[in-house]
Amino acid sequence: MRELTIGKNDAGQRLDRFVAKSLPLLPPTLLQKYIRLKRIKVNGRGAKRDTRLESGDILQLYINDEFFDKPSEENIFLTVFRPQLDIVYEDENLLLVNKRPGLVVHADETEKVNTLINHIQAYLYQKKEWNPKWENAFAPALCNRIDRNTGGIVIAAKNAETLRIINEKIKNHEVEKSYLCITVGRPKPVEGKIAGFLLKDEAKKQVAFYRRPIPGGKTAVTLYRTLETRGPLSLVECRLLTGRTHQIRVSMAEIGCPLLGDGKYGRGDVNRRYGETRQALYSYQLAFPFPTDAGALNYLRGRVFTVADVPFRDKYFPAPETP
Incomplete structure (x- = not known):
């Protein structure tokens, strides 16, 4: 428990607003809860949130010490x-x-x-x-x-x-990350590998794809396979062999099949037609093959975790209804 004494410059304020300014780390909803539970008292008694404070009032705050710290990136x-x-x-x-x-x-x-x-x-x-x-x-x-x-x-x-x-x-590439995406166009071949070099423009926050090494470029390798195609759209699974910024987005655009909804590397006309403002890309599966010793995490070897609900897949490539 900590105590605060109200000075003349703080007099006249509502209880909840004074505490909110004094303890900026305390969430507003939790503040109101503490007032209801009488964990914030005025002169030893519970008070309503709109109580007007007077000079000389003593607040008793039964609140965790962490909330009295100054805000920082760490807390x-x-x-x-x-x-x-x-x-x-x-x-x-x-x-x-x-x-x-x-x-x-x-x-x-x-x-x-x-x-x-x-x-x-x-x-x-x-x-x-x-x-x-x-x-x-x-x-x-x-x-x-x-x-x-x-x-x-x-x-x-x-x-x-x-x-x-x-x-x-x-x-060491012992964690396998698989993505689902929807491309505008049909990848050719339907299954393959996209290998190249990516160079990021920090000012534009955009990545360029190069087929040959370039100063500052980082190797990028993506495996893909087409799962289904309907009209101009394809449902594609990608697996990253490297993990680079925007790797799948820029790699699929490089082969002429940008992601639906991608505002940086995609087709604005198609995105507007479908009303999509975010790239149709989802890291839906994670596998821990762990071919080498994983110490305290050996129990995860061979485990695969999958997200069942991928919204854009269900929207554009819904599973057939069972009779």
């Missing part, structure tokens, strides 16, 4: 009161989360609070599985990233050992 997760996560799999070491399109994985220039990592850290904090005050340096972290407008499975490590192992397995 902003505390402002997430109700984490929104679609959990595909969870154990004591990791989380597999189905990220929805439109959500950023980490904070960027457009979003600081509503990020996947903040929701994950808030979830683990509220489950009492993790608290930054218990750790010297470690915080739950993501092992892979997905573009804002792409959906799919993201791996989150709950401890440093898991983070080290998964990062090593990804680096």
Whole structure:
């Protein structure tokens, strides 16, 4: 419990608004809940949220110490009161989360609070599985990233050992990531490999594809196979042998079959015709073949995790109805 004394400059304010300004890390919904539960008292008694404070009033705040800290990049997760996560799999070491399109994985220039990592850290904090005050340096972290407008499975490590192992397995190509996408056009051949070099323009946040090595270019290899075609659209499965920024999007565009809804590498006229503003791309399957020792994560060897609901697949390539 902590106490705050109201000075003359704070007098006249509503209780809830004063506490909100004093504790910016405390989520508004949780603040209102604490007032209802009388965990925020004025002069030793419960008070309503619209109580007007007077000079000399003493507030008793029965609130976790973390909420009294100053906001920073490390503790902003505390402002997430109700984490929104679609959990595909969870154990004591990791989380597999189905990220929805439109959500950023980490904070960027457009979003600081509503990020996947903040929701994950808030979830683990509220489950009492993790608290930054218990750790010297470690915080739950993501092992892979997905573009804002792409959906799919993201791996989150709950401890440093898991983070080290998964990062090593990804680096050594021992984690298989498979994507579903819808292309404008029919890939030829229907199954194949796209290999080249990608060069990112940081200013434009756009990637260019080259068939031959280029200074600064990174090797990119994508396997694809066409699953179904209907009219001008094809449902294609892609597997990454390398993990580069925008790899599938720019690679499929290179062979003349850009992704439906892709505003950077796609066809604007087709996107507008179908009313799509996000690329039809989903990291729908994750496999852990682990051909070499995985230490504490050996129990995951051979496991495959799949997202059942891929919205654009069900929209454009629905499964036939069973009689």
